[in-house]
Amino acid sequence: MSRLVDIVVPRDVLALACEGNRAARQSIYSAVAPATLTLIRRLVGERALSEDLFQDTMMLFFERLPQFRGEAPLGAWLRQIAISRCLMYLRSPWQRARMCLEPVDFGVAAEVAALVTPGFSADLIDLERALASLAPTARAVVWMYEVEGYSHQEIAREFGRSVSFSKSQLARAHARLRAWLEPQDERPSCTLI
Amino acid sequence: MHTDLESQAGLRRLLRALPEVAQQPYGFHEFERRALERERVARDARGSTRLLAAAIVAVAVIAVLWRLTALTPEPPSARGVAPTAVKPEPAPAERGTDGDRILDQERWLASLPREPAVVHVGTRAAVMGLQDRIAQLDDLLSSERDAQAQPARLQALQQERARLVGTLVRVRYAETLADNVP
Secondary structure, eight states, X not given: XXXXXGOOOOHHHHHHHHTTOHHHHHHHHHHHHHHHHHHHHHHHOOHHHHHHHHHHHHHHHHHHGGGOOSSSOHHHHHHHHHHHHHHXXXXXXXXXXXXXXXXXXXXXXXXXXXXXXXXXXXHHHXXXXXXXXXXXXXXXXXXXXXXXXXXXXXXXXXXXXXXXXXXHHXXXXXXXXXXXXXXXXXXXXXXXX | OOOHHXXXXXXXXXXXXXXXXXXXXXXXXXXXHHHHHHHHHHHHHHHHHHHHHHHHHHHHHHHHHHHHXXXXXXXXXXXXXXXXXXXXXXXXXXXXXXXXXXXXXHHHHHHSOSSOOTTOXXXXXXXXXXXXXXXXXXHHHHXXXXXXXXXXXXXXXXXXXXXXXXXXXXXXXXXXXXXXXX
16 A cells, blocks of 8 residues: 555644635645656556646645545545546546557656656665556556555456456566566567556 | 665655755735736626627527518418518408409409519519409409309319419418518
8 A cells, every 4th residue: 555545644633624714725735746746657657647637636635634534544544536647547538549549658758757756675766667658547556556555356446447457467467577677678569467 | 776666765755855945936915916806807807708698699589580470470371361560561361252352352452463573583473464464363263254154163263263362462471571671
């Protein structure tokens, strides 16, 4: 599970934010925004698109905040909103047509690699690049399954597809990522999955 | 050599080790500015949609009214029903005996300009043709009356004349309507 789920917001701050208090909202924003944007960026890749979806997510989050009942951690609730927004985008006919028509932009890999803070191991930088080289749907599936803890059934439901779709996307993504992480001389040329 | 499971577990560990906060978003002020901008765009889009809907409704209402207006004034029938939307002078109403009705129709025709409008070439030809045939029938009726013709024949001629006069009324009424169209 991502650490977004672990973010704790004091109840009084939450109550004030629900009433529309600007300072309280700013405080919550500062706490949750970085992890939210990173999650969205990992799911969709492109920076400009991620910022658009992040803005959507945060606006929806504050709009729905008075409906938050506190049954789950606030971060988990926000994570669900963010993932829903990303999947809504990935499921859209526009995005599907774009994925069919456009080749994968490997420039995104370099852009995403910049996400990794300097000082991290070469393995992590490679992994970040490998993730960025995946097709958006495969990247979202692998992230949701391996990091966010979604089951194949849940992923299939979120995408509106079958369980076998989720399993095949994951298997192909694994193969692709493993190929990236193998020694350099064994790495295959760039092929789309 | 890693097995698939070991490899998958290693991959999962690596994925989870990726930095949770790898990119700082823009600040709260910028978030608010963008939110306001989006609301303004959404409001404008809603306004445009409403304007478009209003325009479509207005066009539909105008089309219906135009259609109703076009249908409302019926041309006077052969039996002499009065027109309802004639500016110059209404066609004669149905009343009294056949003779009275024909007299009314002829009086109404007499109140119109003697020559049909030149712009309506087809109408002009039809009007003049009808007028000629009515005149011929008038001559024939006079001759038959002088020759003491049978009443049945006179009645048939009268009916034919009434039919032609009714047709002439309809044609000229249509002409007056066309003249009043701006």
